[in-house]
Amino acid sequence: MSTFIITVLSFFISIDDVSTKFLRRPLLIAPIIGLILGDLQASLAIGATLEIMWMGIGNVGAYMAPDIVSGTIISTSLAIMSRGNGDLETAVATAVTLAVPTALLAQQLLVLIETINVSLNGWARRLAEKADVKGTKWLILPPALLTGVARAFPTFIALQFGSGAIQYVVDSLPDFVIDGLSTAGSIIPAVGIALLMTSMIKKAEMWVFLVLGFVLSAYLELDILPITLIALVFAYLYDLVTKKSANTNNEVGTVEEEEEEYDL
Known part of the structure; x- marks a missing residue:
C-alpha cells in the first residue's frame, strides 16, 4: 500500500514541480515520505542531508539539472525501507548513495520528455496567432502528465522491485538511445548557458x-x-x-x- 501511495505522491509532486514548485526540495519531500513509511526521524535527517548536497542545483537556461525530485523520493523510500533496526547514520548514507545515480538516471528521462514536449510548439504558435487564451490552459496538460508519469513509473519500479530494477531497465536500452541522451545532455547545458548569456549581456560594457x-x-x-x-x-x-x-x-x-x- 505504501508503494502505491508514494507512487501517486511522486506523480503529484512532479506536477507541482512544473507549476507552483511548492514541494520540489528534499527538505520538504523527505518528511512526507517519512510520515508515509512511519519513520519521520530518518526522513528529516535524510532530507536535510540531501538539501545541503543539492542546495545549488537548478536549471539554467535550457540545461536540465539532475532530477532531485526522483532522487529524493526513491532514495529516501528505499533507505527507510531497508533501515529496519539499523542506526540513523547508515540510513542517511544509504540514501546519499542511492540519490546520486537515481537523480542522474532520472535526468536522462526528463531530457527525453522535454524533447517530446518540443513537438507542442506548433500547437502553441497556432494558439498564439489566434489569441486563444482558453486554449492555452489545455496546452499545459500534456507536459505535466508526461512529467508525472516519467517520475511515477521509475518510483514504482524501484520501490516494488528494488533499485537494481531501474539499472536493469537502463542497461536493456539500445546503445543509440543512451548515446543520444548523453549527447543531448552534453549539448543542452552549453546551449542553455549561451542563451542565458545572450539575454543578459546585451550591453557592451557587461562583457568587461x-x-x-x-x-x-x-x-x-x-x-x-x-x-x-x-x-x-x-x-x-x-x-x-x-x-x-x-x-x-x-x-x-x-x-x-x-x-x-x-x-x-
Whole structure:
C-alpha cells in the first residue's frame, strides 16, 4: 500500500514541480515520505542531508539539472525501507548513495520528455496567432502528465522491485538511445548557458565583467566565494554609477525644459 501511495505522491509532486514548485526540495519531500513509511526521524535527517548536497542545483537556461525530485523520493523510500533496526547514520548514507545515480538516471528521462514536449510548439504558435487564451490552459496538460508519469513509473519500479530494477531497465536500452541522451545532455547545458548569456549581456560594457570573472577563475584560480564577493562590490559600484548618470541626465533635461519655457 505504501508503494502505491508514494507512487501517486511522486506523480503529484512532479506536477507541482512544473507549476507552483511548492514541494520540489528534499527538505520538504523527505518528511512526507517519512510520515508515509512511519519513520519521520530518518526522513528529516535524510532530507536535510540531501538539501545541503543539492542546495545549488537548478536549471539554467535550457540545461536540465539532475532530477532531485526522483532522487529524493526513491532514495529516501528505499533507505527507510531497508533501515529496519539499523542506526540513523547508515540510513542517511544509504540514501546519499542511492540519490546520486537515481537523480542522474532520472535526468536522462526528463531530457527525453522535454524533447517530446518540443513537438507542442506548433500547437502553441497556432494558439498564439489566434489569441486563444482558453486554449492555452489545455496546452499545459500534456507536459505535466508526461512529467508525472516519467517520475511515477521509475518510483514504482524501484520501490516494488528494488533499485537494481531501474539499472536493469537502463542497461536493456539500445546503445543509440543512451548515446543520444548523453549527447543531448552534453549539448543542452552549453546551449542553455549561451542563451542565458545572450539575454543578459546585451550591453557592451557587461562583457568587461565576463572577462573579469574568467580571469579570476581561470588564471587567479579563486574559489566561488571570493569571486562572488568581488562581483558584489563591482555590481554595487556599477549600480551607483548608473543611478548617478541617470540622475544627471534627468537634471540636464529639466534645466533644458526650463530654458525652453523662458525662451517662449
